[in-house]
Every structure is written in structure tokens, then in C-alpha cells.
Amino acid sequence: MQTFDLEAQGLRALNSTLHAQAENTNQTTWEIINPKGSHAIAVGLDAPIEVNVKGSTGYYCAGMNKQATVHVHGSAGPGTAENMMSGTVIVEGDASQYAGATGHGGTLIIKGNASSRCGISMKGIDIIVHGNIGHMSAFMAQSGNIVVCGDAGDALGDSCYEARFFVRGTVKSLGADCVEKEMRPEHIAILEELLERGGCDAKASEFKRYGSARNLYNFDVDNAAAY
């Protein structure tokens, strides 16, 4: 295992060292100590390595991730795992606003709560939250899944497309064009796999599914004044 002291060695050295890891590197496990809420830790990784961050992170941790597993042993600041392409990001504590925003793929697991705008404009990422999510989550979500073992805040899934939202607790309010949908056997199967991947102690039968009513997909002359 490689240990990197962020406070002593600096952010640029950290990220360039991690970027230098190739597909077939033999330095597969990294530990980052003294993160102290720094910004942009382990962004833009593109190798099948495991990075353990021992503490809490600031803005944009693990952004644009490909292949790597980034595990934050603390809480994460705004924009965690933004625009992730593949791989896994795990946050042991809470995540601040817009976690997993615009993510194309991979898995983001948040063991605490996620703040507002979680998964905004997501495009294929799977986001699994053990606690609650904040308001305006999954705004304009296009594809992928959000699993919430706790409650969802205001305006869940506003103007969403084909993403799925599974919520075990209450939803404070649904956003425009987001509705509760039937849980069919194929959805139970998808959710069971997600709950297992996320290490959640919850049964798929306890969840409700939400998604797009598809009324905003096409121009409607009755709404002309609203455009």
C-alpha cells in the first residue's frame, strides 16, 4: 500500500501521481492522509486502483472518475463524484450538495445523508444513499438509478427523463412531471441488485418507485404561455 500525506506533499503532486497509474500498475492501493477538507482530491483518475482518503474532503472529490474506487472515510464537500464515468466512490459520512451530478456511469455510495441537488442531470450513474437526500435532487435526471433508504426532500426528480428513483421513506414533494410508478418484478430485481451493491440493510419491497410522467417530453400548445 502507498501512503500519501496530502498536507506535506500537496494536491498537484497527489493527483499527478494518481494520474500516472496505468491500467496494469502494481501499486493498486493508496491511502491519503491529512485531507483536511481540501478541494479536488483524486479527480480524473483512470486506472483500476483503490484510493482510501482518511478524513473529510472539500469540493469536487473524485470528480470525473473512471475505473478507480475512491473511498472517503469521512464526509465529502460539494460536487463529490461529479461527472463520474465508471468505477466506485464510497462516502462513509455525509455528502454535500450536488453529489454525483451529471454522472454517466459507475456507482456512488453515500452511507450518511446527501444534501440538495444529489444526482442533478445524472446520465447513467447509480447513486445509493443510506440516509436522506435534500431538495431538488435528480433535477433533469436522464438515466441511471437513485436509491434512498431514508427520505427525499422537496421537488424530487423535477423535469426528469428516464432515470429511476427508489425511496424507502417519505418524499417531501415531487418535482414537475415526476410521479410515483408501479413496482414491477423487473424493478424489484434492479433494486435488489442495487441494495446489495450499496451494502444496504433494506428490503426492496419497502421502497416506492418514482420517475417521469413523460408529459414534458413533447411541445404542448396548451403550455405555450409557460415556455
Place this chain on the structure above:
Amino acid sequence: MCGIVGLFLKDKSLEPKLGDMLTDMLITMTDRGPDSAGIAIYGGETAGNAKLTVQSDTPETDFEKLDNELRKMVKGKVQMRVKDTHAVLEIQADQVAVARAALAEIRPTVRLMSHGESLEIYKEVGLPEKVADRFDVRKLSGSHGIGHTRMATESAVTTMGAHPFNTGSDQCLVHNGSLSNHNSLRRKLRRLGVHIETENDTEVGAAYLTWKMQTGSTLGEALESSLDDLDGFFTFLVGTKDGFGVVRDPIACKPAVMAETDQYVAFGSEYRALVNLPGIEDARVWEPEPATVYFWSHNAAPTAQEKAA
């Protein structure tokens, strides 16, 4: 973008270190606001006395014998401590209005930064580290304080545009965000006779709270109604004689992190500002909810909160 920090001490043994801890927190927030900085600190009060913190761009001439001249115009003792461009005038509590009128007459270029029994506000243009050095903030002790690093978006980079803003006796406000209806609200408040000095948006927010409290609202009620009457983005941290309060607008895109231990309650725009506080590893760390008013007071139960909307 701006940076906010705040520290409310539960453990009295930390009080001599308040200025030092707040200065470290403030400097960490330099890259959120490098153009000006300010600090409001609550401490060092004497029963029966009030403090006026004043500022001058020409302190050598303005503060020269200011205490002697004031003694002739107000009742009781006048003590003056000069710190760089600021001076703290300590007078009898019932002489505040008299002293303010006297200052306007004999030193029209001197500006009032704060008034109250325990509050002192120091703020200037410049890097937070330089500003803290000029006023020896590290040496200040107190029970609680708030600080601000400014990156101006709505008005000029001047001393009067820096935060904190004094909103009433022993009350002050710092702001991260931008108010979009400050021009119309300024016109409305001026028509109602409220004095607003600059074109700064936060000053309007501060004047709004002052006006609400002068017309019968408590601070908590004033903050709740600010959620309806102020348009724009804000995370406000307000200082009072007994503690501080936090409120974020309903969209809540301006960041805020709180930490609480048995020794203190701390506020930071980012977790980075809190990392060197004692026992932070085991602190309860969370984000304040949008549209919710939070208060911590030395005279009431801790973490009292109420839903505003």
C-alpha cells in the same frame, strides 16, 4: 463568493484563545474572499458601560485627543483604545446617543463600525491575514465571534462594503451570497427613514433586519421574514450579545458547515475552516438545513432551532 466563519464557545477556558482560533479560520477562507476581511468579537464588557468602535481613513488626525474632546460632551468616563484605523471608545451605557451625536459633530469623517456592550467590529480592505494582523485579532478574547472574507460582486471594494455589518446594539451580520432585490428594498427602507450608507447589498439586508427589530420583531422573527422579503442567495450568520444564529435561503446553494462539541459550536463556509479546531475529529458535523433559523445562546438551551418555512 465569500467566506464566513463563526465560533461560539461553551468552554470558558477557551475564551482567551478566541481571537487566535478565529484568525486561523479566517485565513483558511482567504481564497473565498481575498479583497477585504472583518471580524466581530464579543467580550471584555464592563457593567454599566457601552462600546463604540469607530473607523477613520486618517486615524492620526481623527483620533488625536478624541477622548479628551468627547469627555467635555458626554457624562462620565471616556476611554479610548486605538488599533490602526479603528478605535474603541468606552463610555457610560446611557451616553451612546449623546456620543454618536457628538462624534458626528466633531469628527464627521469618522465612521461607526459597531455599538453595544460587548461587541467590537474590525474590518478593512486587504488580505484576511493582513487585516487580522493590523488589529491584533489573535490577541482578542471573548465568548463568541464571527468573521468574513469578501469577494465583492455587488458593490465597490471599500471598508464600508466589508462585513460584518452592525444591525443594532450588540448585533451584527455577515453574508455569503448576493441579494437581487436590494435596490428596490433600499428605496423602500430609505422612504421609511432608515439610514443606508452604501450601494452594498448586504448593508440593505442588515438595515432590513434592524428595521424589523425596531418595529417590534425579535431577531428570530426578523430572520424568518427575511426569507420572504429578501430575494437572492444568502447564507447569513448573525451575532448577538448571547450567541449567534444561522439562516440560509431556500435554494441553499451557498455552502455552510457546522460543527459542535462539548467545547464549542463552529460555523464555516467550508469544512476546511474547521479542521484545526480542538477535537474536530469527534465533533458532530452537519450542514444547516435551508430556510431554517438556528440559534445558539449562552443563556438558553443549545442548538435551539425552529422551522422557518
